[in-house]
Amino acid sequence: MTTHTSYAKFQSEGMELVVNTPVETQLQNDDLRSAAVVWEEMFASAKHSIDIAQFYVYNQSNSSLDQVLNALHQAGERGVKIRFLLDQKGVDISNPETIQRIQAIPHLELRIMDFSKIENGIIHAKYFIVDDKVAFVGSQNFDWRALTHIHETGLAIHQINLVQQIARIFQVDWINQARIHQGKALETFSQHQILNDPKKESYLLASPAQVTPNETYITEEAFPKLIATAQSEINIQVMQYSPLSFTETKGKRAFYPLIDNSLRAAAAKGVKVNLMVADWNVKEPDLSWLKSLALIPNIHIKIVTIPKSKQGFIPFARVVHSKYMTIDHHTAWVGTSNWSGGYFDSSRNLEVVLNDEHMARRLDMLYEQLWTSPYAQDIDVQKKYMRVNPAKE
Incomplete structure (x- = not known):
């Protein structure tokens, strides 16, 4: 059975930074706990309820996720009510054995x-709530590879106002799942809170607007305001960056300018913009957009390649999947969205914004670790990159 290394916690203002880095790399952080340790602890502490929302699930025997599932099963055996929400499209990339194992947990209801x-x-957010007191939001999928072979970043959230908002979002989706199944009208919302002060304490952003409760800020509305606050430097790490939608209409992807325009505007006023993306991003037309962005003064882009494991090739692994940002070493963003069309506007995603210098500077350290590592290389606008197929060697 896999054993976990128990590192010290990095906490600030009711938030714990939770990071997974690929094994067999130079990217370890002894002051940060991994998601597997935190998830097990949260499930073990549950007294009455656990609500989980995931895009897909994928376990492997004797993995870290195996132990997490054991902890979830034990919670069900204690009588904890568990609701598990899974996306329909995610079922196709889940392994059936994991779904069956989840369905077999006592006191658990699974909805697709x-x-x-x-x-x-899609439900792209990866999050859960325990006893309506603590929540987890991060890039980590419910996948054994995310806990061992992928760079991931998340937050264990103890700020009760944010936990309550996340719980409300889950409840809306849980109800709407039933309404979709029954052919009934959805519960929808309008007239959301407007973010007037992006530099306020901590707050939640969510998408899409149509099914996000009124008390939560909308990502599309808040994002450009947040970027516009930058005065000196923005550090961004995402798996995918592309100002295009992820759906095709007659073979074409629609232009999605919100993120691209915001970063170009920041660079134009002298802000240094650093962007790291995964090597999975070097496909057309995404690559051409990345090269175009790299030509803008004050914008520096690196492509990150994680070496193959000693175990051999592992499909859909050995990649940077974290989705976080810092602004001026003071504001931190930790979320679940890739930075392209479809994530901020039409899919369920969550982003946590913290105006917390202590957290922002620890994320900057994490960023610098990867930025200066041998795995991150400057984009070459003249180079013809070979497309990476994450499914095949």
């Missing part, structure tokens, strides 16, 4: 939601 019925999106 066709989120494509809502603005053609």
Whole structure:
């Protein structure tokens, strides 16, 4: 059985930074706990309820996720009520054995939601809530590879106002799953809170607007305001960057300018913008957009390649999947969205924004570790890159 290394916690203002880095790399951080350790602890502490939302699930025997599933099963055996929400499209990339194992947990109800019925999106957020007191939001999928072979970043959240908002979002999706299944009208919302002060303490952003409760800020509305606050430097790490939608219409992807325009505007006023993306991003037309962005003064882009494991090739692994940002070494963003069309506008995603210098500077250290590592290389606008196929060697 896999054993976990128990590192010290890095906490600030009711938030714990939770990071997974690929084994067999130079990217270890002894002051940060991994998601497997935190998830097991949270499930073991549950007294009455656990709500989980995931895009897909994929376990392997004797993995870290195996132990997490054991902890979830033990919670069910204690009588904890567990609700598990899975995306319909995610079922196709889940392994059936993991779904069956989840269904066999006592006091657990599994629902499959066709989120494509809502603005053609998916449940891309990866989050859960325990006892309505603590929540987890991060890039980590419910996948054994995310806990061992992928760079991931998340937050264990103890700020009760944010936990309550996340719980409300889960409840909306849980109800809407049933309404979609029954052919009934969705519970929808309008007239959301407007973010007037992006530099306020901590707050939650969510998408899509149509099914996000009124008390939560909308990602599309808040994102450009947040970027516009930058005065000196923005550090961004995402798996994928592309100002295009992820759905095709007659072989073409629609232009999605929100993120690209915001970063170009920041660079134009003298802000240094650093962007790291995964080597999975070096495919057309995404690569051409990356090269175009790299030509802008004050914008520096690196492509990150994680070496193959000693175990050999592992499909859909050995990649940077974290989705976080810091602004001026003071504001931190930790979320679940890739930075392209479809994530901020039509899919369920969550982003946590912290105006917390202590957290922002620790994320900057994490960023610098990867930025200066041998795995990150400057983009070459003249180079013809070979497309990476994450499914095949």
